[in-house]
Structure formats: structure tokens, C-alpha cells
Amino acid sequence: xxxxxxxxxxxxxxxxxxxxxxxxxxxxxxxxxxxxxxxxxxxxxxxxxxxxxxxxxxxxxxxxxxxxxxxxxxxxxxxxxxxxxxxxxxxxxxxxxxxxxxxxxxxxxxxxxxxxxxxxxxxxxxxxxxxxxxxxxxxxxxxxxxxxxxxxxxxxxxxxxxxxxxxxxxxxxxxxxxxxxxxxxxxxxxxxxxxxxxxxxxxxxxxxxxxxxxxxxxxxxxxxxxxxxxxxxxxxxxxxxxxxxxxxxxxxxxxxxxxxxxxxxxxxxxxxxxxxxxxxxxxxxxxxxxxxxxxxxxxxxxxxxxxxxxxxxxxxxxxxxxxxxxxxxxxxxxxxxxxxxxxxxxxxxxxxxxxxxxxxxxxxxxxxxxxxxxxxxxxxxxxxxxxxxxxxxxx
Numbered sequence: 522x523x524x525x526x527x528x529x530x531x532x533x534x535x536x537x538x539x540x541x542x543x544x545x546x547x548x549x550x551x552x553x554x555x556x557x558x559x560x561x562x563x564x565x566x567x568x569x570x571x572x573x574x575x576x577x578x579x580x581x582x583x584x585x586x587x588x589x590x591x592x593x594x595x596x597x598x599x600x601x602x603x604x605x606x607x608x609x610x611x612x613x614x615x616x617x618x619x620x621x622x623x624x625x626x627x628x629x630x631x632x633x634x635x636x637x638x639x640x641x642x643x644x645x646x647x648x649x650x651x652x653x654x655x656x657x658x659x660x661x662x663x664x665x666x667x668x669x670x671x672x673x674x675x676x677x678x679x680x681x682x683x684x685x686x687x688x689x690x691x692x693x694x695x696x697x698x699x700x701x702x703x704x705x706x707x708x709x710x711x712x713x714x715x716x717x718x719x720x721x722x723x724x725x726x727x728x729x730x731x732x733x734x735x736x737x738x739x740x741x742x743x744x745x746x747x748x749x750x751x752x753x754x755x756x757x758x759x760x761x762x763x764x765x766x767x768x769x770x771x772x773x774x775x776x777x778x779x780x781x782x783x784x785x786x787x788x789x790x791x792x793x794x795x796x797x798x799x800x801x802x803x804x805x806x807x808x809x810x811x812x813x814x815x816x817x818x819x820x821x822x823x824x825x826x827x828x829x830x831x832x833x834x835x836x837x838x839x840x841x842x843x844x845x846x847x848x849x850x851x852x853x854x855x856x857x858x859x860x861x862x863x864x865x866x867x868x869x870x871x872x873x874x875x876x877x878x879x880x881x882x883x884x885x886x887x888x889x890x891x892x893x894x895x896x897x898x899x900x901x902x903x904x905x906x907x908x909x910x911x912x913x914x915x916x
Contacts, residue, residue, distance in 0.1 A: 565884065581879040582607075588874055590865045592781050603875050610870035611892060615789055617866060618853040618896070624792035625852060626845075629799025634829065636804050647800065656798035660858055662794055667786035667862040674782075677773050686766035686778040692773065694780040696763035704761035711754035712747075719743040781863040787856065795852045802844045806837035839911050850897050857893075867892060 570577055582604045587600045594612050597605055605810070635647040672691055675681065680688040680695075687696045719742075726737040755761065767777030810833050818828040860869040867889060876885040 529642060535538050541659045549677050570883065576879065576881045579881075579884055581881055584879075586875070587878070592784060592865055603879065606875060607867075607871050607888070610865060610867035613865055613870075614853075614856055614867045614892075615896070617784065617791070617856045617859065617864070620788055621791035621795065621852050621856065622849050624788070625795035625799055625848075628792060628796035630803050632796060632800035633803025633807070636800065637807060651797045651800050652760075654793060655801075659790065659855055660861060663786055663858055663862050664789040667782065671782040671786055677769060680769075680774075686764065686777075688767065688774065691782065692779070693782050693785070695767045695774045695777050696780070697766045698777045700763045700765055702761050702763065703760035707758055708751055708754045708884035710763055711750045715746045715750040718750075719746050722746070744752075781864075783859070783862050787859045787864045787866075788860050791852055791855060794855075795848055798848050798851075799845065801847065802841055803837070807833055810836050819833060838910075842904060842908045842911060846901055846908075849900055849904065853896055854893065 525892070567577065583601075583602050586601055586603050587599055588606075590597055590606065590609055591635075592613060593609050594616060595605075595609060597609050618915045632647045632650060635643050636651070638644045638647075674689060674691040677688075677690045677692060680690040682688055685697070687694065689695075721751040723739055726739040729887050730736055765776050814836065815828055815831055818832045823832070856866060857868040859866040860873060863869070872885055872889045876882055
């Protein structure tokens, strides 16, 4: 090709008949249209808010909230700011979501394995649980646990006494308060050392098993470390930790810690409901593993328990984890239903009370949506990293 033919060739490449050129043009027009539409919506929204006297800034963030929250894990009172109330809601949402994921995973795995049990009763009970729970709306289940199970409990004066200074009534579960004395830091350090040594022992045992096939008694050694080191620290120091039992004064208990029925109902409802879906995911993952894997394990004289734990479950996890991520995300988002039973999560505290008092609807809803989006993206990222570790690496 001569140099004189290059301009004409270039003109032909940039012709509107070229699919690549048309694609760029259409995408540019679509992007411009979306930007223009977004700008128009934003301008109209700002104009409407200004005409109605609705605040457009975040100046309310540092104003005094003026309302109380009964369940707080961080310091808060009615003189705290709206920003502090926001963080209370975020922490309460994270606690409910995190514990819900933990309990739902444990219960779901147990139910999923139980559905495949050779024991007819165990399999049918698990199947009945799954079919009933997952076909009843979550909101109805939350209302059931709160109004039909927890609220009818006896009043504080007739509390159900549980050994260890624990009391159960319609105001929640009241248990002794932990008091730390000089030397408690050493006990905490002993617990931290025990955790680190247990993790190192587990990694060492995994390495030995991969190299030689020999299984070390890792469970017994980790249990000994987790119990022995803190107990040794307590005996050496004396009594660095004590428990202050709650006392009934008038119509309520004084002292101790309290687990409120709203939180318990939310946690039970989320865990029980999500576990029914996780159970089906686990059952499907196990059934997807070829029968030959089980037969090969039996041929090596592995008992059924070790076959399931060491052969089947590790392979099934590659199938279980991706749909399990969706259930975790659903649980976190479903925690917003806590507003119907009075648990002060982010939706009730910030998108409810704060919005009603300040009138800053756009700002409050944008912040609330951003928080849920951030939590979901972080959860998804963590599960994707875990899934990558489980993936089969091609040699």
C-alpha cells in the first residue's frame, strides 16, 4: 500500500458505515442523554425543595437529636447529635446482620446435611422445616416471634430464673454484668495468645496432613489452648474478673446487661428464615458431588462422618459459596424489616426518626441507601475472595 492511499483508507475506516464508529456514536448519545436526564431531575428536585423550605445541606448532622434509643452499643443519649444517632443505627444493623449470618449459616448447614440423612425422621423433619419456613413471609415470622413468643413472657416480678443469675421476662434476657479488675488485661492477652497459637496449630496440622496424610488432634489441642491459657492467667493473678448479678428493684431489674426482645425477635427471625434457603443450597451442593467420591472414601476406610467433612463438603463448597453470597446479601437487606418490631436499626433511627424531625428527605435517604450499598458490596467482595481461594487452580 502506498503512502498516497493512507488518507482514503483512513476515511473509509472512519465512515459512519463502520460498525465501530456507529457503536461509539450511539454510546456517546446514550451517555449524553442519561447525563442530561440526571441533571434535569437534579435541578427540578433542588427547585422543589427550595420552594417548600426543605433543607438542602447536612447542617442537621451536628444538631441535638433530642430523642432516646433504648438499645445502643456505643454511648448515646438524647443530647447526642443526629450524626451520633446515625452511627448507633449503623452499629445495630451490623450487629444484627453479622450475628444473623453466623447463626443462619450454622443452622442452614445442619439442616442441609440432615435432609440427606438415612434416618427417615431426621430427613422428614428437616424437609418440613424448609418447606414451611421459606414459604411464610419473613415479616409475618418476625411479628410471630415478637408478639406471640417473646411478648407473652411473664413480667419482671415473675421472671423465669435461669442458673447463673440470668432472668427471662417480657422485657428481655437479663444477665450478670462483667466487671474487670486490675490484671484483667493479662487475661485478655492470654486469650489473644491462645487464639494465635490455635491458628498456628491449625495451619501446621493442615500442612502435615497435605504432606503425609496424617491427621493431628487439632481439635483437642486448640480446645486446650483456648481454655488452659486464660484459666492459668486467672489462677495466677487471682480474680481479675467478677460478675455483678442483676437485682429486682420495684418493677424492673437494676444492674446487669439486657438483651431486648426486639433484637432477639429480629435475630431469630432472620436466622431461621435464611437458614431454610441455605439448607437447600447446601443440599444441592452435596448432591452435585459425584457418588464416586463417596465410594472412593469408603474404599479408603474413611467413616461416613470424615467422608462428609474431609471429602464431600470441601468440594461442595465450590458450588455452595456463590449462591450463599446472595442469601447473605438478602439477610442484610431484610434486617431493615426491624422497623416493624421496634428494633432501632439504621432504617428506624435514621430513615425514620431523623428524617421526620429534620425533613431532609433527600440527604437522609441518600445516606441510608449508600450505607446498605457499601455493606452489601463489602460482603460480596469478602465472599468473592473466599470463593477464589476455593477455586480449583489449573496446573
